[in-house]
Amino acid sequence: MAGRTLQRYLHSLTLAAPLATFRVAFGLLVLASVVRFWAKGWIAELYLQPKFFFSYYGFGWVRPLGPYTYALFAVCGLCALLVALGYWYRAAIAGLFLSFTYIELMDKSTYLNHYYFVSLVALLLMVLPAGRYFSLDARLNPARWRNEVPRWAVDALRLLMGIVYCYAGLAKLNSDWLVHAMPLRIWLPAKNDLPLIGPLLGQLWVAYAFSWFGALYDLTVPFFLLNRRTRPWAYVTVVVFHVLTAVLFPIGMFPYVMMVAALIFFPADWHERLLQRLRRLLRLAPATDQVPVPLVYGPATRQLLLLGLGAFFVVQLLLPFRYLLYPHELFWTEEGYRFSWRVMLMEKMGQVQFKVVDSQTKRAQLVNNYEHLSVLQEKMMSTQPDMMVQFAHYLRDYYARRGVHSPQVYADAYVSLNGRLGKSFIDPTVDLARITDDLRPKPWILPFDDEITGL
Amino acid sequence: MNKTLLLACALLLAVLGIISCGKDPNGGGTPGPDLAVDRKALLTQWADSLVKPGYQRFNDKLVALKAKTTAFTAAPTPATLVEARQAWQAAYVEWQKVELYEFGPAEQVSLRNHFNIYPADAAGINANITRVTYDFEVATAIPQQGFPALDYLLNGIASGDAAIAQQYASSAGHRRYLTDVVAKMEQTFGTVYSQWNGSYRDTFVGNTGTDASSSLSRVINAYSLYFERYLRAGKVGIPAGTMSGVPRPEKIEAYYIKGSLPLQLATTAHTTVQQFFNGRAGQPSLKSYLNALGAKDSRTNQPLADIINAQLGVSYLQLSSLGPDLYTTVTARNADAVASYNEMQKAVRMIKVDMTSALGITVTYVDNDGD
Numbered sequence: 001m002a003g004r005t006l007q008r009y010l011h012s013l014t015l016a017a018p019l020a021t022f023r024v025a026f027g028l029l030v031l032a033s034v035v036r037f038w039a040k041g042w043i044a045e046l047y048l049q050p051k052f053f054f055s056y057y058g059f060g061w062v063r064p065l066g067p068y069t070y071a072l073f074a075v076c077g078l079c080a081l082l083v084a085l086g087y088w089y090r091a092a093i094a095g096l097f098l099s100f101t102y103i104e105l106m107d108k109s110t111y112l113n114h115y116y117f118v119s120l121v122a123l124l125l126m127v128l129p130a131g132r133y134f135s136l137d138a139r140l141n142p143a144r145w146r147n148e149v150p151r152w153a154v155d156a157l158r159l160l161m162g163i164v165y166c167y168a169g170l171a172k173l174n175s176d177w178l179v180h181a182m183p184l185r186i187w188l189p190a191k192n193d194l195p196l197i198g199p200l201l202g203q204l205w206v207a208y209a210f211s212w213f214g215a216l217y218d219l220t221v222p223f224f225l226l227n228r229r230t231r232p233w234a235y236v237t238v239v240v241f242h243v244l245t246a247v248l249f250p251i252g253m254f255p256y257v258m259m260v261a262a263l264i265f266f267p268a269d270w271h272e273r274l275l276q277r278l279r280r281l282l283r284l285a286p287a288t289d290q291v292p293v294p295l296v297y298g299p300a301t302r303q304l305l306l307l308g309l310g311a312f313f314v315v316q317l318l319l320p321f322r323y324l325l326y327p328h329e330l331f332w333t334e335e336g337y338r339f340s341w342r343v344m345l346m347e348k349m350g351q352v353q354f355k356v357v358d359s360q361t362k363r364a365q366l367v368n369n370y371e372h373l374s375v376l377q378e379k380m381m382s383t384q385p386d387m388m389v390q391f392a393h394y395l396r397d398y399y400a401r402r403g404v405h406s407p408q409v410y411a412d413a414y415v416s417l418n419g420r421l422g423k424s425f426i427d428p429t430v431d432l433a434r435i436t437d438d439l440r441p442k443p444w445i446l447p448f449d450d451e452i453t454g455l
Numbered sequence: 456m457n458k459t460l461l462l463a464c465a466l467l468l469a470v471l472g473i474i475s476c477g478k479d480p481n482g483g484g485t486p487g488p489d490l491a492v493d494r495k496a497l498l499t500q501w502a503d504s505l506v507k508p509g510y511q512r513f514n515d516k517l518v519a520l521k522a523k524t525t526a527f528t529a530a531p532t533p534a535t536l537v538e539a540r541q542a543w544q545a546a547y548v549e550w551q552k553v554e555l556y557e558f559g560p561a562e563q564v565s566l567r568n569h570f571n572i573y574p575a576d577a578a579g580i581n582a583n584i585t586r587v588t589y590d591f592e593v594a595t596a597i598p599q600q601g602f603p604a605l606d607y608l609l610n611g612i613a614s615g616d617a618a619i620a621q622q623y624a625s626s627a628g629h630r631r632y633l634t635d636v637v638a639k640m641e642q643t644f645g646t647v648y649s650q651w652n653g654s655y656r657d658t659f660v661g662n663t664g665t666d667a668s669s670s671l672s673r674v675i676n677a678y679s680l681y682f683e684r685y686l687r688a689g690k691v692g693i694p695a696g697t698m699s700g701v702p703r704p705e706k707i708e709a710y711y712i713k714g715s716l717p718l719q720l721a722t723t724a725h726t727t728v729q730q731f732f733n734g735r736a737g738q739p740s741l742k743s744y745l746n747a748l749g750a751k752d753s754r755t756n757q758p759l760a761d762i763i764n765a766q767l768g769v770s771y772l773q774l775s776s777l778g779p780d781l782y783t784t785v786t787a788r789n790a791d792a793v794a795s796y797n798e799m800q801k802a803v804r805m806i807k808v809d810m811t812s813a814l815g816i817t818v819t820y821v822d823n824d825g826d
Contacts, residue, residue: 190815
């Protein structure tokens with residue numbers, strides 16, 4: 001019975017319009033992102049000037065390309081534009097996924113959840129039939145034109161959105177967020193000079209209201225967006241919520257990405273009307289003969305696609321819970337923190353002083369981090385143990401080249417988390433030069449000496 | 456289906472809330488942030504009661520320095536030399552009370568680079584003295600000007616006041632260089648001073664945000680950088696050898712005069728750092744701002760401002776124990792100097808980490824979705 005329902009669902013069709021609008025909007029947003037990044041001079045600041053880069057585990061070979069890094073961004077922007085136009089779609093979206101992901105993997109100090117989201121969406125779009133409708137490809141080669149696609153192709157994007165929201169909500173179900181209104185009670189008063197809402201932001205109850213509403217919003221908004229009757233109101237809250245976060249926090253393009261991506265929850269005919277309006281605006285020929293031309297996959301292709309999507313979503317559902325494999329407080333150790341939709345959860349700051357010791361002469365010298373790292377890199381490293389190990393290895397090699405005999409590297413780190421007075425973060429007697437950089441629990445992270453309950 | 460899920464979520468939230476509220480004895484009773492969190496008032500206080508009056512007092516000393524060095528170059532004798540040196544000392548001490556204001560106009564002209572980067576480059580200074588022209592704006596000229604250069608010119612150029620005065624009497628190059636160094640200081644500081652007395656004061660007070668370009672963020676950045684790099688490391692750490700492993704007494708501030716002045720400069724700087732934190736009684740300050748935010752150690756409920764003040768007190772005591780002569784102390788009692796560095800380091804961390812975090816200010820311009 002359930003099997004037959006599933007089969008019927010997997011064979012049902014929907015209009016191709018939602019995929020087409022999503023493709024156009026996504027392409028344009030990524031293009032805007034690239035242009036903004038370039039215009040702010042961040043390519044040079046983040047990828048050309050630093051002498052050292054924090055690579056991801058297993059991706060040490062992904063490095064900035066020197067001056068060619070600009071070309072990489074240009075390729076990424078060009079692919080994004082082609083995706084929006086639907087021209088050479090498969091190649092363009094593959095190029096977008098590869099170039100964008102490569103950029104993100106170059107240095108983990110620039111990690112942002114919405115960059116990860118963009119990579120995932122690009123990966124999904126590589127296999128979804130988003131280039132068959134309202135695209136240059138279909139216009140130039142009408143044989144490829146399809147106005148109906150399998151329903152699961154649209155639902156895959158909705159499911160990814162749902163996971164992002166729900167997991168972001170689950171991550172807020174902890175005592176710091178709900179009971180202490182941390183970190184919003186620190187961040188909101190810092191914005192009390194804003195017009196209109198400013199005076200409110202200094203009030204403690206507002207921090208609590210924001211915390212609880214934020215958690216409730218993240219957990220429920222996908223369901224309200226799915227429901228026909230609640231959808232318009234839900235979308236209004238999407239806009240209000242994300243505009244508010246854009247005003248309050250320096251999170252760049254994230255609010256806009258989410259506002260636009262959430263449109264995928266609107267019904268297919270809404271998207272069709274939107275495209276009609278767009279055609280008129282662009283003076284394109286209106287689509288008149290809307291005879292259904294469904295996209296039908298061969299059984300093997302279809303099987304492969306569905307299996308692939310299934311595997312993708314299983315990974316997505318499990319990956320954020322990998323922190324359970326580590327023994328200590330997630331917010332403190334950050335073991336398993338990234339790639340889990342944990343957004344704006346911590347006010348965490350630190351300072352770390354590295355000491356390099358010559359193992360023969362025992363002579364010790366202290367390191368000025370700023371001589372090696374950018375402001376952003378130093379800020380990110382000072383609260384994240386895996387980055388400290390990477391930097392220690394860099395220092396080991398750097399000082400070895402300058403004549404220090406098998407250098408030992410020690411770090412004295414001090415970290416404060418969500419309003420707790422800072423404390424020693426890692427064991428200052430552990431020689432980080434000899435610690436391997438891997439995914440195992442790090443026993444040299446000192447205890448948190450407090451408890452954050454919840455998920 | 457949807458309703459059930461919603462209900463489940465709402466219930467879950469409510470239950471979690473109730474459970475955790477029960478465990479938290481002071482969750483409801485804490486006095487929250489209030490209207491005293493007023494950055495405009497704080498910035499106004501800093502501008503009108505600290506920076507501008509501080510710069511005015513320093514300007515007076517700089518004017519006196521110029522008068523005395525002019526008198527000395529006009530008639531180089533041991534007596535005029537002693538007067539010039541006294542004016543230099545007075546100005547150097549006063550400088551310690553304004554060096555931390557390296558934001559806004561001072562940051563723009565790199566005031567510190569023109570005033571107090573040491574050790575002085577004696578060889579470079581000597582070379583300049585024989586040259587016809589030199590440019591104080593190039594990077595290599597940084598340690599050839601300002602107070603450290605004057606230290607060398609007034610104390611280190613020969614041994615004994617008579618010999619020094621004689622050197623100036625006999626060499627036009629020396630007289631000219633001394634005059635030029637003081638003139639450059641007067642000119643550089645003049646642009647900063649006049650901007651604060653002009654439109655910059657309102658720009659500063661009006662930029663009340665907390666992003667990376669806001670006045671508060673710039674001030675805190677300058678303040679903690681000064682404490683960490685120029686007081687902790689520059690005045691004590693580097694001479695004591697904490698950075699390099701070997702004591703380097705020749706790297707102390709006011710090296711050529713030695714005696715009690717180097718420590719006096721350091722303690723004056725430290726006092727300035729603590730006074731900047733506390734402000735005047737009843738007036739807005741970092742302390743009152745942190746207290747208004749309700750910033751405290753959530754483990755012990757101790758106010759953060761008190762914790763910082765206690766550490767600054769300990770750190771000051773340790774620093775002032777390094778007398779009477781910092782130059783000999785960094786080698787003879789190196790452990791004490793290192794201990795002083797360590798106590799300052801503890802205070803630096805509280806200011807750089809705990810205070811900055813509590814203030815909610817941003818330190819980089821790059822996007823960040825929550826650490």
